[in-house]
Amino acid sequence: MPRLSPLVLSLALLAPHARAAALAPGGTGAIHAPQAPDGPGAAARPASAGERRAEPAAAMGSPFSQHYLWPLDRALHDGLWIVNYMDHDPTTGVLDYAGGADTYDGHAGTDNALYSFRLMDRGTKVLAAASGTVAYLGGPSPYDRHCDFNWPDDGNWIWIAGGDGSYHEYYHLRASSMTVQLGDVVPAGEMLGLVGSSGYSTVPHLHFEAGDYSGPGNTYVPRDPYTGVDNPLSSLWAVQPAYQGSLPFGIADMGVFTEAQVGGDVGNTSYCDMLGPIPQPTVYGIGENKLCMWFEFQSRCCDTATIVVRKPDGSVYGSFDKVLSAADRFDWFWAWFYLAPYNGPADEGAWKLQVTTPSGALISERSFVVGAATQYPPRFWPRAGRSFRLDGVTVQRDTLRAYPFDPSVTYALLNAPAWVSLHDSVLSVGPSSTQPTRSSYFQVVMTDGAARRDTAFYHVVDMSKPLDPLLAVAPPAPRGLSLAASPQPARGPVALAFTLPAAGEASLVVHDLAGRRVRTLVRGALPPGDHLARWDGCDDAGRDAPAGIYFARLLTPSGTATRTLVRL
Numbered sequence: 001m002p003r004l005s006p007l008v009l010s011l012a013l014l015a016p017h018a019r020a021a022a023l024a025p026g027g028t029g030a031i032h033a034p035q036a037p038d039g040p041g042a043a044a045r046p047a048s049a050g051e052r053r054a055e056p057a058a059a060m061g062s063p064f065s066q067h068y069l070w071p072l073d074r075a076l077h078d079g080l081w082i083v084n085y086m087d088h089d090p091t092t093g094v095l096d097y098a099g100g101a102d103t104y105d106g107h108a109g110t111d112n113a114l115y116s117f118r119l120m121d122r123g124t125k126v127l128a129a130a131s132g133t134v135a136y137l138g139g140p141s142p143y144d145r146h147c148d149f150n151w152p153d154d155g156n157w158i159w160i161a162g163g164d165g166s167y168h169e170y171y172h173l174r175a176s177s178m179t180v181q182l183g184d185v186v187p188a189g190e191m192l193g194l195v196g197s198s199g200y201s202t203v204p205h206l207h208f209e210a211g212d213y214s215g216p217g218n219t220y221v222p223r224d225p226y227t228g229v230d231n232p233l234s235s236l237w238a239v240q241p242a243y244q245g246s247l248p249f250g251i252a253d254m255g256v257f258t259e260a261q262v263g264g265d266v267g268n269t270s271y272c273d274m275l276g277p278i279p280q281p282t283v284y285g286i287g288e289n290k291l292c293m294w295f296e297f298q299s300r301c302c303d304t305a306t307i308v309v310r311k312p313d314g315s316v317y318g319s320f321d322k323v324l325s326a327a328d329r330f331d332w333f334w335a336w337f338y339l340a341p342y343n344g345p346a347d348e349g350a351w352k353l354q355v356t357t358p359s360g361a362l363i364s365e366r367s368f369v370v371g372a373a374t375q376y377p378p379r380f381w382p383r384a385g386r387s388f389r390l391d392g393v394t395v396q397r398d399t400l401r402a403y404p405f406d407p408s409v410t411y412a413l414l415n416a417p418a419w420v421s422l423h424d425s426v427l428s429v430g431p432s433s434t435q436p437t438r439s440s441y442f443q444v445v446m447t448d449g450a451a452r453r454d455t456a457f458y459h460v461v462d463m464s465k466p467l468d469p470l471l472a473v474a475p476p477a478p479r480g481l482s483l484a485a486s487p488q489p490a491r492g493p494v495a496l497a498f499t500l501p502a503a504g505e506a507s508l509v510v511h512d513l514a515g516r517r518v519r520t521l522v523r524g525a526l527p528p529g530d531h532l533a534r535w536d537g538c539d540d541a542g543r544d545a546p547a548g549i550y551f552a553r554l555l556t557p558s559g560t561a562t563r564t565l566v567r568l
């Protein structure tokens with residue numbers, strides 16, 4: 001079979017399952033993070049404040065008197081994204097605080113999700129956003145790697161009473177990782193445990209929620225700490241993080257895998273595989289039939305991603321466009337392509353998987369090496385991290401397993417205290433520790449015959465020791481000028497989220513295609529940080545603006561930003 005030209009290849013892409021396809025869209029699926037109740041299960045949420053298991057400090061003053069610190073020791077977009085805000089639509093629709101749809105029906109908190117279980121294994125700390133008394137604990141739940149809704153339990157969770165009638169709630173923590181107990185008085189910034197995927201959860205994430213019992217009959221009412229066009233209550237954040245729902249297309253993670261890694265048929269690929277994520281081989285053999293690329297992304301409606309596979313000489317092997325819909329706000333995507341033997345043996349060397357804009361601007365890329373035979377790096381399987389909870393009596397063990405099961409792999413402790421030992425691949429953690437605080441950490445390094453390494457990250461909790469030292473939660477980094485619109489295109493109102501790097505006079509004006517001013521939304525002195533405006537679709541005289549294309553123009557001393565608005 002002759003090698004097809006790139007032109008023929010791209011035409012062949014129109015028939016996704018044609019034998020000649022070099023790069024065929026394989027599948028996609030929403031990131032379930034999660035799409036069903038992931039907060040408290042019916043049994044997990046205290047029905048009323050009367051069910052306290054530990055007595056919080058007496059209520060005083062008005063609820064929600066504290067300002068919240070960021071509840072994680074990982075910043076947004078550093079392996080972490082917000083995939084669901086609180087739902088403000090009282091019926092079956094969805095509406096987040098900023099007028100967007102980044103939530104699901106009935107969601108009462110905010111889901112801060114890690115990109116993968118590998119990041120969860122490294123140990124992302126959950127921190128108290130506000131001070132208070134530990135009032136309820138859920139669990140212990142031993143299984144913390146849920147990626148679908150099969151057999152969920154209530155998981156590991158913590159409720160902290162703020163002392164003013166408010167509660168702060170942290171869900172889905174990693175098994176054995178919780179570092180507080182009932183009655184502990186915790187300051188803001190105190191470590192509470194590690195992010196996991198226990199309970200009603202489909203991705204490693206922290207469901208953070210605030211609420212009180214101010215409803216009729218002292219029933220529970222959630223409180224969104226984010227303020228915006230659809231939540232007029234004041235922000236509870238010390239520094240409210242920028243709205244994530246209107247960011248342009250971006251890649252969270254991506255890679256290439258072989259058919260063998262998903263059981264011999266790329267059609268069986270699931271989001272649970274993505275979440276691992278599947279380890280990328282160090283070398284892809286020239287005899288591999290199909291390879292599969294995947295990426296995890298966030299987008300807005302109507303962004304277009306161009307996926308390109310390039311051969312070692314830089315020429316395009318295959319490409320196609322994927323037009324993203326509003327439903328693709330947080331999603332994953334995969335596509336397969338023939339490497340060999342259909343097109344003959346593949347070219348050896350460094351290939352590239354690229355995701356670009358339609359005009360060719362690179363968004364993200366990953367290279368993969370094609371050589372004589374497929375080789376995998378060593379890897380702890382299925383997890384590369386675990387928490388132990390010492391009980392003072394039992395020696396606990398973990399049998400380390402490597403993937404692939406290569407007898408040449410050796411294991412070594414790193415940063416481990418004397419009460420941890422390792423014999424061959426069996427790790428033992430002593431019944432008591434000499435650690436001065438509740439948490440300590442160590443690692444095991446796995447090395448194969450070719451000196452390639454992987455690391456497992458361990459966490460040990462000793463409840464007989466004082467609380468962990470407070471973690472300084474870094475204030476959000478200063479941000480540049482930005483302007484985003486959501487939803488787009490829109491039939492109704494549009495939320496315009498903008499960020500000012502410095503204080504100053506600012507104006508936000510909607511113009512029509514001819515440049516005429518239609519509506520002045522903002523004019524005046526504003527502080528630095530995040531702001532929200534709302535265009536209801538009317539002009540300055542209160543008349544409905546006709547359908548068409550408009551421009552929102554933000555003028556500030558720091559610069560100018562413009563967004564196109566499509567009104568349907």
Ligand SMILES: [Zn+2]
Nearest residue numbers: 038039111207
């Ligand atoms: Zn949630």
